Amino acid sequence: MRMMGKALGAVLMLAGLSLPAAxxxxxxxxxxxxxxxxxLAKMVELYQAKxxxxxxxxxxxxxxxxxxxxxxxxxxxxxxxxxxxxxxIWAPEFMARGWLTDxxxxxxxxxxxxxxxxxxxxxxxxxxxxxxxxNIAMFAYRKDLLAKHGFERPKTWSDVVKAxxxxxxxxxxxxxxxxxxxxxxxxxxSFLPVLxxxxxxxxxxxxxxxxxxxxxxxxxxxxLSFKALAPKGVETYNATELRDAIQQGRAAIAVEMWSSWxxxxxxNASKVANQVEVVASPGEVKGPAPMLGAxxxxxxxxxxxxxxxxxxxxxVTSPENQKLxxxxxxxxxxxxALFNDKDLVAKYRxxxxxxxxxxxxxxRPRISQWARVETILGDYLQLALIGQMQPKxxxxxxxAQIARALSx
Amino acid sequence: xxxxxxxxxxxxxxxxxxxxxxxxSFKPPAEYVSTSIALWPQDPTLxxxxxxxxxxxxxxxxxxxVVALGTVGLSLLAGLPAAYAxxxxxxxxxxxxxxxxxxxxxxxxxxxxxxxxLYQVLRAxxxxxxxxxxxxxxxxxxLPFAIWMLxxxxxxxxxxxxxxxxxxxxxxxxxxxxIVVPLLMPGLVATAxxxxxxxxxxxxxxxxxxxxxxxxxxxxxxxxLINEDETLWGRLSAMxxxxxxxxxxxxxLVRRGLTREVSVDQH
Amino acid sequence: xxxxxxxxxxxxxxxxxxxxxxxxxxxxxxTLALSLFATDYGFENATFVGLENFRELWDxxxxxxxxxxxxVFTLVSTVLEVAAGLGLALLLNRAFPGRTLIMxxxxxxxxxxxxxxxxxxxxxxxxxxxxxxxxxxxxxxxGVPWLFDPNLALxxxxxxxxxxxxxxxxxxxxxxxxxxxQDVYEAARVDGxxxxxxxxxxxLPLLAPYLFVAALLRSVDSFKLFDKVYAMTGGGPxxxxxTVSMFVYRQGFRFFxxxxxxxxxxxxxxxxxxxxxxYAASLLKGAGR
Numbered sequence: 001m002r003m004m005g006k007a008l009g010a011v012l013m014l015a016g017l018s019l020p021a022a023x024x025x026x027x028x029x030x031x032x033x034x035x036x037x038x039x040l041a042k043m044v045e046l047y048q049a050k051x052x053x054x055x056x057x058x059x060x061x062x063x064x065x066x067x068x069x070x071x072x073x074x075x076x077x078x079x080x081x082x083x084x085x086x087x088x089i090w091a092p093e094f095m096a097r098g099w100l101t102d103x104x105x106x107x108x109x110x111x112x113x114x115x116x117x118x119x120x121x122x123x124x125x126x127x128x129x130x131x132x133x134x135n136i137a138m139f140a141y142r143k144d145l146l147a148k149h150g151f152e153r154p155k156t157w158s159d160v161v162k163a164x165x166x167x168x169x170x171x172x173x174x175x176x177x178x179x180x181x182x183x184x185x186x187x188x189x190s191f192l193p194v195l196x197x198x199x200x201x202x203x204x205x206x207x208x209x210x211x212x213x214x215x216x217x218x219x220x221x222x223x224l225s226f227k228a229l230a231p232k233g234v235e236t237y238n239a240t241e242l243r244d245a246i247q248q249g250r251a252a253i254a255v256e257m258w259s260s261w262x263x264x265x266x267x268n269a270s271k272v273a274n275q276v277e278v279v280a281s282p283g284e285v286k287g288p289a290p291m292l293g294a295x296x297x298x299x300x301x302x303x304x305x306x307x308x309x310x311x312x313x314x315x316v317t318s319p320e321n322q323k324l325x326x327x328x329x330x331x332x333x334x335x336x337a338l339f340n341d342k343d344l345v346a347k348y349r350x351x352x353x354x355x356x357x358x359x360x361x362x363x364r365p366r367i368s369q370w371a372r373v374e375t376i377l378g379d380y381l382q383l384a385l386i387g388q389m390q391p392k393x394x395x396x397x398x399x400a401q402i403a404r405a406l407s408x
Numbered sequence: 409x410x411x412x413x414x415x416x417x418x419x420x421x422x423x424x425x426x427x428x429x430x431x432x433s434f435k436p437p438a439e440y441v442s443t444s445i446a447l448w449p450q451d452p453t454l455x456x457x458x459x460x461x462x463x464x465x466x467x468x469x470x471x472x473x474v475v476a477l478g479t480v481g482l483s484l485l486a487g488l489p490a491a492y493a494x495x496x497x498x499x500x501x502x503x504x505x506x507x508x509x510x511x512x513x514x515x516x517x518x519x520x521x522x523x524x525x526l527y528q529v530l531r532a533x534x535x536x537x538x539x540x541x542x543x544x545x546x547x548x549x550x551l552p553f554a555i556w557m558l559x560x561x562x563x564x565x566x567x568x569x570x571x572x573x574x575x576x577x578x579x580x581x582x583x584x585x586x587i588v589v590p591l592l593m594p595g596l597v598a599t600a601x602x603x604x605x606x607x608x609x610x611x612x613x614x615x616x617x618x619x620x621x622x623x624x625x626x627x628x629x630x631x632x633l634i635n636e637d638e639t640l641w642g643r644l645s646a647m648x649x650x651x652x653x654x655x656x657x658x659x660x661l662v663r664r665g666l667t668r669e670v671s672v673d674q675h
Numbered sequence: 676x677x678x679x680x681x682x683x684x685x686x687x688x689x690x691x692x693x694x695x696x697x698x699x700x701x702x703x704x705x706t707l708a709l710s711l712f713a714t715d716y717g718f719e720n721a722t723f724v725g726l727e728n729f730r731e732l733w734d735x736x737x738x739x740x741x742x743x744x745x746x747v748f749t750l751v752s753t754v755l756e757v758a759a760g761l762g763l764a765l766l767l768n769r770a771f772p773g774r775t776l777i778m779x780x781x782x783x784x785x786x787x788x789x790x791x792x793x794x795x796x797x798x799x800x801x802x803x804x805x806x807x808x809x810x811x812x813x814x815x816x817x818g819v820p821w822l823f824d825p826n827l828a829l830x831x832x833x834x835x836x837x838x839x840x841x842x843x844x845x846x847x848x849x850x851x852x853x854x855x856x857q858d859v860y861e862a863a864r865v866d867g868x869x870x871x872x873x874x875x876x877x878x879l880p881l882l883a884p885y886l887f888v889a890a891l892l893r894s895v896d897s898f899k900l901f902d903k904v905y906a907m908t909g910g911g912p913x914x915x916x917x918t919v920s921m922f923v924y925r926q927g928f929r930f931f932x933x934x935x936x937x938x939x940x941x942x943x944x945x946x947x948x949x950x951x952x953x954y955a956a957s958l959l960k961g962a963g964r
């Protein structure tokens with residue numbers, strides 16, 4: 001018994017030792033996994049080399065888990081994160097609730113950033129985040145395959161369906177198109193360009209749910225027709241699967257191609273080098289509205305190491321490091337000047353077009369409940385996609401749920 | 409004969425997933441990102457282990473050890489006296505039945521149902537994101553289990569031994585420590601091993617209550633590896649193997665004890 | 676001396692009582708209370724809504740789906756696990772060289788961390804490169820969409836659960852089997868009963884209490900299903916693998932709809948309480964025998 005008591009004492013001491021040491025010069029970075037991870041990993045490596053005494057920890061998470069962790073941490077003021085990587089759609093909630101540090105209070109942020117990306121980083125005129133990855137939803141197609149069957153660049157989603165149908169029928173082992181069908185954020189971001197092109201929307205600027213419209217129903221019906229043209233199992237496709245399908249030549253059209261995925265299209269692993277054209281999304285009854293998908297870096301309000309975190313963020317967003325990230329990992333920069341940089345354009349031929357798209361990019365609804373709205377919409381879109389619900393019913397129910405979420 | 413072959417065959421079948429994990433942890437990526445069904449690595453490599461060790465994996469293992477030891481220590485310290493009291497004393501108004509019933513409900517209740525208020529309790533105590541907090545939360549799983557198991561073991565210790573000691577004038581603590589605990593040792597060890605395994609594998613509370621990456625336990629870290637980039641199987645397998653070896657070893661220990669008991673039963 | 680003798684048991688129970696009071700009794704009460712409010716955190720800024728949260732659960736398509744999935748999963752996996760456990764126990768009932776080794780090895784899946792188990796099986800279920808589909812394609816069969824067919828995903832998770840926890844059912848049933856006295860069989864054999872009749876008329880009835888306990892413990896555990904779904908499907912495709920635990924998690928830790936999450940938690944606790952009563956009754960019955 002006495003021995004057990006001693007053992008317990010020792011354990012409690014060990015546990016005590018790992019309590020947060022606030023005075024320590026540490027930096028805890030919570031960021032995304034997948035294609036984003038190498039960018040932060042590289043930056044941590046370089047920053048650590050310059051600042052050997054800082055204890056850096058880096059966490060890699062998927063989109064959903066990252067949001068959960070950051071939101072819970074911010075609510076509970078756990079002081080567990082110093083640098084948080086945020087999707088631009090989460091930023092309104094984090095800024096409005098006072099969960100982020102005003103960057104001007106910790107030395108400011110130099111640099112000329114792309115306008116749409118800096119816009120989503122501000123709240124009431126104050127800068128709360130640094131644009132880190134200048135992602136934008138583009139559209140991609142195999143110009144060789146489309147030309148072979150007599151198609152030009154598709155101008156509307158109806159054109160896309162037509163071309164995809166012909167290729168699906170005539171090309172052995174090639175699906176007409178591919179999109180991200182897994183529930184949650186991916187299926188919603190695949191659907192939004194189609195919805196917008198039909199003149200529909202999820203939420204109005206003043207925060208009203210508007211999914212129960214004929215426009216939205218037309219958009220969803222068209223979106224569901226994509227499934228028959230996509231590879232089997234598209235319901236579970238995420239970024240990795242979509243990119244593989246295009247690069248291995250298993251699909252002719254990518255309904256969405258984020259610029260950060262496009263980096264390896266011409267690389268060694270690609271079977272379709274220089275055959276994939278990356279352009280702005282098609283329209284339908286309206287012209288295309290390119291969707292912004294910036295990732296930001298911010299300092300949680302409860303971070304005990306704000307000065308260190310700000311220093312790291314300035315390091316990451318410096319011109320030389322933004323260029324390095326783009327060259328080595330394919331994640332597009334956020335500094336406007338870099339899109340016309342000689343080396344970068346040589347490697348990523350679509351960068352000038354991307355800058356234009358970025359300048360007019362449409363951000364997703366800037367409401368603080370977006371994370372919840374997106375989950376609801378994602379759930380219903382997937383129910384419709386796997387055929388368990390009719391489009392109209394899915395939209396009506398989703399709209400009611402979203403209205404309820406917005407009223408809270 | 410058929411029985412033996414069937415037994416070995418089934419056993420082999422159920423172990424293939426584990427074999428796959430062991431083998432994959434030594435395969436270079438090109439070998440597992442493929443359509444081959446070869447289990448054994450053709451070109452074995454230690455890269456995945458090296459990556460994990462360089463990434464400070466040992467630290468996470470240590471976290472799991474600290475939490476498991478703490479959970480075991482606390483559940484035995486609180487569970488043994490409770491089990492002793494329930495086994496040896498008449499409690500008024502059938503309190504013992506009420507208490508055991510409550511313990512049973514807790515044992516059977518889904519942890520997620522208590523997670524939200526528990527989060528708020530740990531926060532109020534300032535124990536969020538600490539191993540001590542996780543050790544406390546784990547008591548929800550560990551303490552009911554420890555009390556139930558120890559209750560049986562204490563009842564098996566004949567009271568006459570204690571009565572004899574009492575006639576010799578031995579005080580309560582002396583009796584407990586010098587007579588009951590030594591006789592209870594096998595039971596204590598078995599309980600400790602089971603609680604340790606439970607804590608070692610616990611995922612939900614570690615996911616919810618620990619935020620700082622360097623404080624993660626192994627299962628919480630493994631969950632971050634099972635993500636969008638689906639083909640990190642080499643690293644995942646190496647990680648899984650490291651996390652499994654201590655448990656398999658512990659089961660080997662207890663299992664030997666269990667078989668001995670079973671064989672004693674027969675006679 | 677008398678006084679201290681009366682106080683002693685309470686003193687001994689104090690640590691456990693303190694832990695239960697702070698970590699379970701208080702949280703239980705708080706969950707119960709919160710389920711009557713609309714709130715995104717605690718009682719500050721909370722609005723009392725009575726049973727509104729429960730009504731909303733009842734109306735919610737996703738909650739009903741989660742309940743259906745949980746019940747189906749619990750029933751099917753329990754039956755399969757007990758059946759597999761019984762089969763294994765019968766198989767290993769007679770001594771043969773290597774039996775101890777086999778029993779130890781069979782237990783391995785059960786003691787692994789569910790996260791490790793999930794990691795393995797998620798790789799195995801991969802449509803293009805997973806081990807299972809590689810096997811199928813090698814013998815000329817088409818790949819199976821294990822996790823992305825909404826009609827199949829839940830059964831895939833059942834498969835993993837059976838693989839992982841059938842050994843537990845086996846342990847309990849095997850213990851029961853060892854306790855059946857051999858002379859019962861001798862008598863039957865003398866009466867000329869064949870193996871099937873001996874199994875049906877003697878083994879099964881004698882084993883019934885153990886089968887029952889194994890089924891009860893397995894169903895209690897299956898009812899909590901969270902880890903596997905969290906890491907394997909996230910509840911998808913659609914709502915095909917959404918469980919009540921996932922529902923509570925999502926409402927509580929993603930949407931911060933604490934009232935609704937607490938209401939769902941109360942439903943879970945009530946079900947767990949009922950199962951506890953059944954279990955307790957069976958334990959008391961066993962003790963009385």
